[in-house]
Amino acid sequence: MATQHAASASSAHSHDEKERISSPTSIAPPPTAPILEVTNADYALAVSEQKLNPYSWSSIRLFAVLAVAFMGSMSNGFDGQVMGAVNGMQQYLDYFGISGTDAGGGVGTVTALIFGIYYIGQIAGMAVAGPLADRLGRRGGMFVGAVIIIVGAIVVTLAKNTGYLLGGRFVLGFGVSITTTACPAYVVEMSPPQWRGRLTGLYNSSYYVGSILCTGVAIGTEQLSGTTSWRAPLAIQLVPAGILIIFSLWLPESPRWLLATGKPEQARAVLAKYHGEGDPNAPLVQLQWREFEEAIKVDASDKRWYDYSELVNTADARYRTFMMLLMAFFGQWSGNGLGYFLTVLFKNSGVESQRARLVLNFINTIVSAIGAFIGTALTDKVGRRRMWFWGTLASATMLAIATACTAEFGETGSSKSGSNSAIAFIFLFGFCYSLTYTPLQALYPSEVLHYNTRAKGMACYSLAVSCASFVNTYAGPIALERIQWKYYIVYVVWDIFECAMIWFFAVETMGRTLEELAEIFSDPHPVRASLRTRKVAVVEKETGDKHIIEVAQA
Template identity: 35%
Template sequence: MNPKRKWYNNWRLISLHAWIVLMLITSSMNGFDGSLMNSFQSLDQWENYFHKPEGGKLGLLNAIQNIGSLAAYPFAPYLSDGLGRRGAIWIGAVIMLVGVGVQAGAYSLGMFIGARFCIGFGLTFAANASPMLVTEIAYPRYRPQLTSLYNSLWYSGNIVASWTTYGTQHIATTWSWRIPSIMQGIPSAFQFALILFAPESPRWLVSKGREAQALKTLAYYHADGDEQDPLVQYEFEEIKASIKLDRESKRNVGWKSLVSTKGNRRRMLIIVAIAWFSQWSGNGLVSYYLNKVFDTIGITSSTIQLLITGILAIWNLFWAVLASFLVERLGRRFLFLTSAAGMLLFFTLQTICSARYAITQSQGAAHAVIAFIFLFYAAYDLAFTPLIVSYTVEILPFSLRAKGFNVFNFTISVALIFNQYVNPIALENIGWKYYIVYICWIAFELGFLYFMIVETRNLTLEEISAMFDGTDLKEKIQHAVPAAAEVRTDDLVDEKASA
């Protein structure tokens, strides 16, 4: 492809990006659910129909989707590696559609809980495969931004759920919550109908011995169908060489390999940490229990609660998407450290204002809490929305990507379940004082990120591997890959840094 041509001037890249959007909306499905339960708790129709669940029962309602996700984790990487990325997404979509149908038609709390378990179970398969497929088929120059957009689009589903529920709150019947429940299935319906027509991962195809198909896919989408294009040839040969070396060394085979070497242990420590941090930085209080936070500062109107939730979702999407497009310009390490420092500052100020409201009942303090929630999320969205997925898949080699990413998702589910059970109980018993726990934890996060996050901007895959493994893998792959002097530097550097 002519390097001076942009993606919007090339219809094959346009079609590739359209397929990538189909994969990115998996995150929208997840974000829809995250806001849905928060919005339902502000709906009198939903609360009255299910007899106002509180305490442990409310915690179960919010946690059950993640319990369903946990149940699917043992199978997800085998599905992604065995049937392919597309097949895993399709099976996940089918299971989620069943769950959405049951949830929309639920007539008892048990039925509603069962439906959410089913949604979580299916979501695991789609969420394991989707970002990997984005990473593995995207055009090199746009891969970091597109992979970062995956988790950022969590907020697109969040926005639809928030504003749909804001609109349906005026429906006096159960359709006020059944309509948003039905809309939750729209992303899965598109994936069910279309995903099997999307291109499969060239890396997965090579790993299964289907090299001709892999080369054809790379050429069709990355070089207008020219299989002899220097970039395509380099990509193809690099993929073959990397997979061959992994198989020969056997250091990246099986679950044990995740911790069998010093480099892999460091990878997994970083991945588990950022996954946990992404849910245990105080954001869980807002994502799932915003109405409870509002109660602590005297904002009890369901209309105002839903309005603020909807505006916050738009605010979050803006900052997350902006950070996604700046990931190569500013670098991963800068964004992570700036994000953690900002969260620590604004969550501390939020806690101070919450305490002042509790003591003085000052309306000014209550309004300040809302302002600092927005500022806290702007800081959070600089790194912990766009980067946690893209950084994870970037530092994992292909042979470990499905299993390592599964560990990432498993860690998030465990953190969510813990939060969803503990947060409502802690807020009910100690109110704003619970925020102090998060202040201490965010301070720890900042220190961890400073010492552990490795900058990967503008680095090749071999250089990233060398940083973690301390091996001569770079030289081995360069020896295995034919000379490609004609490959354009701007495309090749992006390809290696993001593959």
């Protein structure tokens, strides 16, 4: 009964707030009023009234909380690069009897299986990832996934034959599927709307923190003659998963999950603490709370572990799911699949020394990380759609030039400057790809999915990513063995196709709360609706309150 009373009181307060944030009018604004071009008037008003201070104690606590969730992305980054580095070590190839000495790293069917089984594990994990994050909460999903990752990392590190590697990497993939469902959903739901792009982009950019550590350690251990040379880099995967296990259950739960599970008082308290400097009546808190109550259902499909129907049962839902799947497949098929086999690419470019290839792999990771962090800083300024289109086009251009240089100068004894040009454009491709896709891969699918389908939708996203990545990692070593650099051309052509699809179908999500995105997807023309802006003036009344006046278009 107390819960119902609290919910009713908050609804009444929200109604008063909605009245105060009045609809735009066509009255001429005062000449001194600032004119803004916005996508949503209520959101613009709330942001103008409440400026978040990134140095406040409330914001610092929020950043610390989200840093724990970032460990989910870091765990994925460890695997994404450590196997690429280890695969280029002769000690590893000799121990497991894997072919690839002449290619600059493991290639062929055995390598394809070792890399691909990780994504089979992710595909299997998808069946439980969404229901776990809905049933146990985002924190519970993080914890369970991290425990499974620890088990897989131990098995891989202590591997005595390829059977251990295959089993351990399957378990790793299963655990990562759960954490990469729960962690980004948590980050996007805990982030204030005006910081959502940067914070969620920073989550995915943490991938490169793990990557840099792994590739750096691989350079240090590469000269060791025993199995420590490759076991040590593999063992580092235990670190981020361990941090998740220790701290995840101490985090505040997502306010959206709390409200959806019948805990409105706790939900409002978390929202006020992290988005309102402790004030439950702060404009951003009021705006989001009103939208929570309107959008989040207590009897939706997220309460039924088996029910995925809300992903496809309306035109709105189907378009959201289409956007999610577009990012899943494009994020994996834009050329980044070659990253697992960079040592082979460097061998194709004329680099003969194992150590030189590992050093170049490390440098490429740093260059890509710089691109990722720059992209993260731009997501809330440039917009998601624009960054996605132009970044994909730039990636295609860089990869096309790298392909041409490798074809011309990749043979041993060819022009040193030509070979260096091929390597430089491989680096530039990594920079462009990371600037574009690293921030967007966690942010965009989490944004476009409705709350009631977010956990299961992100599990489906992980499934799609895993399927696409399996194609990359299974086909990649076989294609590189048989057609070498010509394999790059497949990605160049596909990237051009991606650009066309993004131009015609991708919606812009910047400048709205998560709940306000419903007006885009319910429109008959979602792309046009997402790009539509209005000119408004924010006018302060004598009482100190502010309201919006729409400026007539010329």
